Amino acid sequence: MQNYWIALIALALIAVLLISLSGRRPAVTSPAPSQTPSTQEPAAQKSKAEWKEKLSPEQYRICWQKGTEQAFTGEYWDSTQAGTYLCVCCSNPLFEAETKYKSGTGWPSFWKPSSEQSVQTNADRGLFVSRTEVVCGKCGAHLGHVFSDGPQPTGLRYCINSASLRLKPPE
Ligand SMILES: [Zn+2]
Numbered sequence: 001m002q003n004y005w006i007a008l009i010a011l012a013l014i015a016v017l018l019i020s021l022s023g024r025r026p027a028v029t030s031p032a033p034s035q036t037p038s039t040q041e042p043a044a045q046k047s048k049a050e051w052k053e054k055l056s057p058e059q060y061r062i063c064w065q066k067g068t069e070q071a072f073t074g075e076y077w078d079s080t081q082a083g084t085y086l087c088v089c090c091s092n093p094l095f096e097a098e099t100k101y102k103s104g105t106g107w108p109s110f111w112k113p114s115s116e117q118s119v120q121t122n123a124d125r126g127l128f129v130s131r132t133e134v135v136c137g138k139c140g141a142h143l144g145h146v147f148s149d150g151p152q153p154t155g156l157r158y159c160i161n162s163a164s165l166r167l168k169p170p171e
Contacts, residue, residue, distance in 0.1 A: 046139070051089060059088055062163040063141035066133070071106025074162025083169040084114065085160075092138035094118045094165065095158065101151060108165065110158040111150045119158075121146060134158055 052060050061067040071077070076085070085095040085108070095110040095118070103109035113119045117137045124133035124145065134143045143164045150157030 046089075051141075055089065056163075059163045062161045063089055063143075066142045067161075068144075069107070069161045069163050074107065076108045076162040076165055076167060077106050079108070079167065081167060081169065083167050085110075085165045086168050087136040087139060087141055087143075088164055088166045089141045090136060090139040091166070092118065092136050093168075094136065094143065095160070097167070103150075103157060103159070105159060107144065108160045108162055109150070110160065111152075111154050111156055113158065119143065134160065136164075 046054070048064050051064055055063065058067075058069070062069060079100075080097075082097045084093050085097065085100075086092065087094055093114045095108075095112075096114050099110045099112045101109055101111060119134050120137050120140075122133045122135065124131045131145045131147070134146050135141060136143060141164060142161075144158065144160035147157045147159060148155055
C-alpha cells in the first residue's frame with residue numbers, strides 16, 4: 001500500500017513538472033517575433049533557381065556559373081557612355097563610367113570599383129593559372145577578374161563581363 005502512494009506522488013510530481021515545462025514553452029518562443037522583421041528579404045538572397053528565372057541564359061551562365069563572354073561581343077566592351085554600371089542581378093552600383101578605359105581586351109575594363117563595398121575578390125586557382133575573381137559585394141554574382149596590369153592611380157584592371165552589368169545613365 002505504501003508503494004502505491006509513493007507511485008501516486010511520483011506521478012503527481014511528474015505531472016506538475018510536465019505542466020510547468022509546457023507552461024514555460026511560450027516564454028521560450030516569445031523572443032522569436034523580434035527576429036521576424038528580418039523577413040524583409042534582400043534582393044541578394046535569391047536562390048540560383050530564382051536567378052535562372054530572372055536572367056537571360058547568357059547572364060545566368062556568366063553570373064552564377066562563372067562563365068566568361070566572348071571578347072568583343074558584350075554590350076559594353078566598347079561603350080564610352082556616362083553613368084554607373086550596376087550589378088545586373090541586384091542593381092548594386094559596381095563601377096563608374098569615368099573609371100572605364102580602353103584596355104584592348106574586348107571586355108569592359110575599369111581601374112577601380114565604385115566603392116569599397118561594391119565588389120569582393122576571391123582567389124581563383126585554376127589548373128594552369130591563378131587569378132583573382134571579382135564578385136558583386138552584395139549578391140555574390142560572378143563579374144570577372146582583376147589583374148595588376150591596369151593604369152594608374154591603382155594599377156588594377158577589373159576585367160568584367162558585359163553580361164554582369166547594366167549601365168544606368170546619369171540623372
Ligand atoms: Zn549583385
